[in-house]
Amino acid sequence: xxxxxxxxxxxxxxxxxxxxxxxxxxxxxxxxxxxxxxxxxxxxxxxxxxxxxxxxxxxxxxxxxxxxxxxxxxxxxxxxxxxxxxxxxxxxxxx
Amino acid sequence: xxxxxxxxxxxxxxxxxxxxxxxxxxxxxxxxxxxxxxxxxxxxxxxxxxxxxxxxxxxxxxxxxxxxxxxxxxxxxxxxxxxxxxxxxxxxxxxxxxxxxxxxxxxxxxxxxxxxxxxxxxxxxxxxxxxxxxxxxxxxxxxxxxxxxxxxxxxxxxxxxxxxxxxxxxxxxxxxxxxxxxxxxxxxxxxxxxxxxxx
Numbered sequence: 001x002x003x004x005x006x007x008x009x010x011x012x013x014x015x016x017x018x019x020x021x022x023x024x025x026x027x028x029x030x031x032x033x034x035x036x037x038x039x040x041x042x043x044x045x046x047x048x049x050x051x052x053x054x055x056x057x058x059x060x061x062x063x064x065x066x067x068x069x070x071x072x073x074x075x076x077x078x079x080x081x082x083x084x085x086x087x088x089x090x091x092x093x094x095x
Numbered sequence: 096x097x098x099x100x101x102x103x104x105x106x107x108x109x110x111x112x113x114x115x116x117x118x119x120x121x122x123x124x125x126x127x128x129x130x131x132x133x134x135x136x137x138x139x140x141x142x143x144x145x146x147x148x149x150x151x152x153x154x155x156x157x158x159x160x161x162x163x164x165x166x167x168x169x170x171x172x173x174x175x176x177x178x179x180x181x182x183x184x185x186x187x188x189x190x191x192x193x194x195x196x197x198x199x200x201x202x203x204x205x206x207x208x209x210x211x212x213x214x215x216x217x218x219x220x221x222x223x224x225x226x227x228x229x230x231x232x233x234x235x236x237x238x239x240x241x242x243x244x245x246x247x248x249x250x251x252x253x254x255x256x257x258x259x260x261x262x263x264x265x266x267x268x269x270x271x272x273x274x275x276x277x278x279x280x281x282x283x284x285x286x287x288x289x290x291x292x293x294x
Contacts, residue, residue: 002194057178057179060179063144064179065169065192065233066166068164068167
């Protein structure tokens with residue numbers, strides 16, 4: 001449970017960006033599958049960015065909890081997908 | 096438990112940083128790594144933890160080779176030179192995540208009792224170092240890597256941390272590296288000297 005809470009803490013720093021991307025997707029092409037593919041691409045980019053820059057220091061906190069980068073970004077992607085699906089479904093209802 | 100790090104060879108592009116390293120540490124003993132600036136002490140701890148991938152290396156736990164990064168086993172804690180706790184997290188939450196009793200901590204460090212609901216960024220550099228070192232030492236684990244645990248600490252707190260190391264070494268493999276040679280010599284049982292990229 002605490003491991004999941006730790007991952008949520010990590011996701012918190014990306015949540016605003018995620019909603020901005022959701023809003024852009026919602027306005028231009030509110031279809032779930034392309035949205036999830038876009039999010040997958042962005043998650044892989046975020047993983048690369050964090051791993052290849054000084055930001056990789058942030059990962060030590062999670063590694064000390066036994067959470068690998070793969071596990072961390074996979075769970076972040078799943079959480080983000082759930083929020084994206086909810087966002088787009090609600091968005092479609094009102095447009 | 097016996098921890099062994101063997102045959103480490105690290106290159107940065109074509110420059111050889113570490114070569115033919117062997118390190119052995121066991122429960123009940125503090126193992127220290129000494130060496131000049133830039134000799135590769137920090138890299139060695141990063142390699143052992145699994146943060147840095149060298150060209151060659153072998154980790155053995157109780158004589159059995161480990162083929163995945165050590166941190167994925169969940170039995171190791173690593174205190175890096177930099178602050179590893181995110182700035183925007185509350186101390187009480189960090190203690191919960193690492194399953195450490197806040198009240199026991201404030202018994203030893205009374206001045207921290209006001210910080211329970213403060214964010215990590217509210218602490219001074221020295222205070223952050225104390226919290227991080229305490230968390231790393233007190234979290235349930237079998238192996239602990241400490242990279243410069245005495246940096247930024249007052250003499251009084253250095254003594255407290257040395258006492259903590261002495262207590263925790265009974266149940267843990269502790270590997271320590273610092274520039275403060277005097278403190279390292281006092282707190283360690285085995286010392287490795289890192290020179291010209293080898294031990």
